[in-house]
Amino acid sequence: MRGRGRRLARAVVGDRYGAIVLLAAVATYLLCWRVGILITDTYTVANTLVAVADGHLFVDRAVYGPGLRTPGMGLRDGQFYGRNYGQVMLALPVLAALEAVAAVASLRVALAALWGLSIVGLARLVGREVGRPALGAYAGSGFAIVAFAAAVHGATPIEPAERYLIALQLQTMGAAALVGVFVYRLLTRAYGTTVGVAAGLATALATPVGVWAQFPKRHVLVTLCAVGTAYLLYRSREDGGVDTRYRALAYVPVGVAAWVSAAEGAVLLVALLVVDVPTGGRDVRSIAAAGATAVVAALPMVVTNYLVTGNAGEPPRTLSAGGSGSLAERGSTSTGADGGEASGASGDAGGGSADPTAAGDTGGSETLDAFVGAVEFLFELLWRGLRTLLREPETLFVTFVRGGYVAGVAERDAGEAIRLTVLEAMPLAAGLVAVPVVAARLDLRERAAAFRRRPWPRPSALRTVDAFAVVYTVALLLVYLPRLPVHASLTVRYLLACYPMAVYGLARLPSVRRVLRERTRLCAATVASALLVGGQLLVLYQWAIDATMGEAVQTHALVGLATAGLLAAWAVADGLGWRRDRLGAVALGLAAAAGAAFVLLAGLWHFAFVGPRALPLW
Amino acid sequence: MRADRAVVAGTVVLLVGTSVAAGPLVGLPLLEPEPADPGTGSVEATVADPPARVTLEATDFGAGYDLRGPPVPVTLSEVAGRPYLSYTVAVPALGHQTTSLTVVEADGRMRLTMTPSTLSEAAVDADSYEGRVAIHAIDDDGRRVVAETEVTVEVRE
Numbered sequence: 001m002r003g004r005g006r007r008l009a010r011a012v013v014g015d016r017y018g019a020i021v022l023l024a025a026v027a028t029y030l031l032c033w034r035v036g037i038l039i040t041d042t043y044t045v046a047n048t049l050v051a052v053a054d055g056h057l058f059v060d061r062a063v064y065g066p067g068l069r070t071p072g073m074g075l076r077d078g079q080f081y082g083r084n085y086g087q088v089m090l091a092l093p094v095l096a097a098l099e100a101v102a103a104v105a106s107l108r109v110a111l112a113a114l115w116g117l118s119i120v121g122l123a124r125l126v127g128r129e130v131g132r133p134a135l136g137a138y139a140g141s142g143f144a145i146v147a148f149a150a151a152v153h154g155a156t157p158i159e160p161a162e163r164y165l166i167a168l169q170l171q172t173m174g175a176a177a178l179v180g181v182f183v184y185r186l187l188t189r190a191y192g193t194t195v196g197v198a199a200g201l202a203t204a205l206a207t208p209v210g211v212w213a214q215f216p217k218r219h220v221l222v223t224l225c226a227v228g229t230a231y232l233l234y235r236s237r238e239d240g241g242v243d244t245r246y247r248a249l250a251y252v253p254v255g256v257a258a259w260v261s262a263a264e265g266a267v268l269l270v271a272l273l274v275v276d277v278p279t280g281g282r283d284v285r286s287i288a289a290a291g292a293t294a295v296v297a298a299l300p301m302v303v304t305n306y307l308v309t310g311n312a313g314e315p316p317r318t319l320s321a322g323g324s325g326s327l328a329e330r331g332s333t334s335t336g337a338d339g340g341e342a343s344g345a346s347g348d349a350g351g352g353s354a355d356p357t358a359a360g361d362t363g364g365s366e367t368l369d370a371f372v373g374a375v376e377f378l379f380e381l382l383w384r385g386l387r388t389l390l391r392e393p394e395t396l397f398v399t400f401v402r403g404g405y406v407a408g409v410a411e412r413d414a415g416e417a418i419r420l421t422v423l424e425a426m427p428l429a430a431g432l433v434a435v436p437v438v439a440a441r442l443d444l445r446e447r448a449a450a451f452r453r454r455p456w457p458r459p460s461a462l463r464t465v466d467a468f469a470v471v472y473t474v475a476l477l478l479v480y481l482p483r484l485p486v487h488a489s490l491t492v493r494y495l496l497a498c499y500p501m502a503v504y505g506l507a508r509l510p511s512v513r514r515v516l517r518e519r520t521r522l523c524a525a526t527v528a529s530a531l532l533v534g535g536q537l538l539v540l541y542q543w544a545i546d547a548t549m550g551e552a553v554q555t556h557a558l559v560g561l562a563t564a565g566l567l568a569a570w571a572v573a574d575g576l577g578w579r580r581d582r583l584g585a586v587a588l589g590l591a592a593a594a595g596a597a598f599v600l601l602a603g604l605w606h607f608a609f610v611g612p613r614a615l616p617l618w
Numbered sequence: 619m620r621a622d623r624a625v626v627a628g629t630v631v632l633l634v635g636t637s638v639a640a641g642p643l644v645g646l647p648l649l650e651p652e653p654a655d656p657g658t659g660s661v662e663a664t665v666a667d668p669p670a671r672v673t674l675e676a677t678d679f680g681a682g683y684d685l686r687g688p689p690v691p692v693t694l695s696e697v698a699g700r701p702y703l704s705y706t707v708a709v710p711a712l713g714h715q716t717t718s719l720t721v722v723e724a725d726g727r728m729r730l731t732m733t734p735s736t737l738s739e740a741a742v743d744a745d746s747y748e749g750r751v752a753i754h755a756i757d758d759d760g761r762r763v764v765a766e767t768e769v770t771v772e773v774r775e
Binding site: 106134155 | 634643649650
């Protein structure tokens with residue numbers, strides 16, 4: 001029994017360092033966790049979980065929200081159906097575990113205990129790795145007991161009705177922590193432990209993955225699927241050949257992503273096919289295994305589609321005709337900014353709404369038409385994205401660089417400029433501006449000669465993952481670009497899966513790896529001191545000006561952009577041959593700390609309106 | 619067994635044991651009782667000196683204008699349960715209204731504050747507006763007006 005548990009743990013986290021990344025992320029997420037709903041379409045998902053836990057797919061009880069007519073709820077034959085059924089089904093084990101714990105223990109105290117245990121575990125593992133196991137055990141135990149007592153003191157019991165939401169939130173937090181773990185595992189295999197651990201921690205704690213960890217939307221789960229696919233793809237090409245087992249396994253996360261959200265799964269599938277088919281070789285058995293796995297992995301989605309919409313090719317989302325959520329109610333109202341109701345135009349990417357003319361056909365061909373329509377629809381989305389990119393390139397600026405107060409968006413965010421761009425939310429991404437410089441300085445002539453040689457050599461495992469990351473990021477961007485900037489997105493949540501890809505890209509830069517390896521201590525010390533000193537100054541400043549939510553978030557934006565500027569300057573200079581490793585370590589540390597400060601303060605302070613903290617320390 | 623292992627094991631037993639002790643099987647009263655729903659109970663509130671002006675202040679970072687009202691001194695008596703006081707500021711010309719809720723728990727004097735609310739920059743073009751401040755009490759008897767007054771909304775750049 002013990003051996004089996006250990007094997008399972010090893011299959012998920014890999015090794016002790018993976019466990020450190022997991023526990024560090026979980027401990028932080030639990031600390032920042034607010035039990036509540038940020039965006040109104042989460043009402044729909046939570047009520048869907050209530051229904052599925054009751055044993056049926058249609059939704060008939062509104063445990064959460066104002067009623068059953070919440071954004072994203074679909075109506076078919078007089079019955080309501082939710083969305084993201086994959087997410088809901090995968091939350092069932094978490095819900096069952098919660099119910100089991102609640103049967104013998106106080107749930108609130110048990111959550112505090114879980115937090116304490118994650119601290120003890122983390123301290124023990126870290127203590128062992130740095131050669132001070134006794135110190136780790138004593139300090140961890142002492143800290144955990146104090147933290148546990150503080151969390152329990154003055155706390156109130158958790159209402160049984162909150163359990164569904166708590167299950168969903170725990171599931172997303174676990175998934176977000178695993179995003180960090182899989183980034184760690186991929187990069188450790190490629191570049192060793194130091195780079196791997198730094199990248200894993202940065203992904204989980206210094207990018208918006210950490211912000212979204214507690215909000216049970218589809219994004220974190222889809223991001224985990226994308227990172228999982230990248231990892232499995234890497235494993236399949238690791239030894240120079242193609243490992244059929246891992247190649248086939250890479251299609252499993254695609255099926256899971258499609259179960260959560262058909263459109264997201266389709267984008268992931270396209271990216272994987274584009275990279276895997278040309279580079280995977282022509283071995284028929286390998287191709288058959290991959291194809292069969294893909295079909296099996298898609299089965300849960302297909303069955304759910306059939307049961308919900310009556311058509312295996314139409315995902316539940318087509319019932320609700322779009323309808324993305326907006327921020328949950330706050331005190332303020334402005335005319336023209338009524339929350340909740342969303343027009344079809346602003347709906348989530350529909351995900352294969354088939355051509356209406358297909359409706360007349362019968363039986364199996366209807367399903368086929370829906371699938372064909374879905375493919376057409378996906379290409380239509382990509383084409384629309386390309387058009388937006390060419391016609392309105394300024395969209396890129398407000399999405400990636402500086403947003404500030406965008407009137408049309410803030411109006412729907414309760415009048416607040418609470419939206420960060422990709423760079424503001426993840427200053428580390430600024431290091432990627434050095435990619436063209438580094439690429440240009442590689443020996444181009446030799447590259448060109450290699451390119452002309454036939455047959456092409458099989459690309460290395462890293463190059464395969466490079467291609468996958470680029471294709472996936474571009475596809476995701478094209479699909480969502482026409483709708484950006486959009487309200488209720490805080491940190492460009494539609495592009496959440498791009499953030500771990502950006503961390504991967506950073507780790508691919510030789511300069512970043514060199515600094516991480518040779519200046520590890522300086523880098524870590526910069527992150528720690530910037531968070532402890534700079535973070536507190538930031539809190540003091542925001543408190544002193546009595547910042548509104550918009551002002552607070554925009555302070556983070558400017559701090560993020562400043563650190564991003566420093567990092568970009570160093571990265572480019574290093575690419576041109578100007579070596580200043582100490583500066584690089586400080587720049588990386590500051591950028592990571594700026595991202596982490598937002599992750600922490602967003603949960604602890606700025607988004608207090610979401611609900612009471614799960615662990616009410618003060 | 620080494621001492622550090624024993625400490626860790628003891629911590630784990632303590633945390634898990636406390637969870638179970640506070641649970642339905644043992645029922646140790648470790649947690650505070652669930653507080654009453656906010657907005658229930660009763661309260662008598664009086665406002666002697668309602669505000670005469672509120673401000674629309676240009677915010678930093680071009681994030682629009684903040685609508686801020688001053689803290690209002692309120693005298694409370696006969697507080698039972700967890701009633702609310704609400705502080706509403708409305709600027710009809712801008713189509714904007716904001717309400718902040720405060721749970722009150724004890725008799726005496728308090729200063730009722732509001733959460734600033736942000737307006738779009740484009741909307742504000744005059745130097746001042748007509749506004750209205752209303753303080754409501756919300757308890758078992760429903761929602762009733764404690765004070766309501768016309769105010770000047772002063773725009774500050």
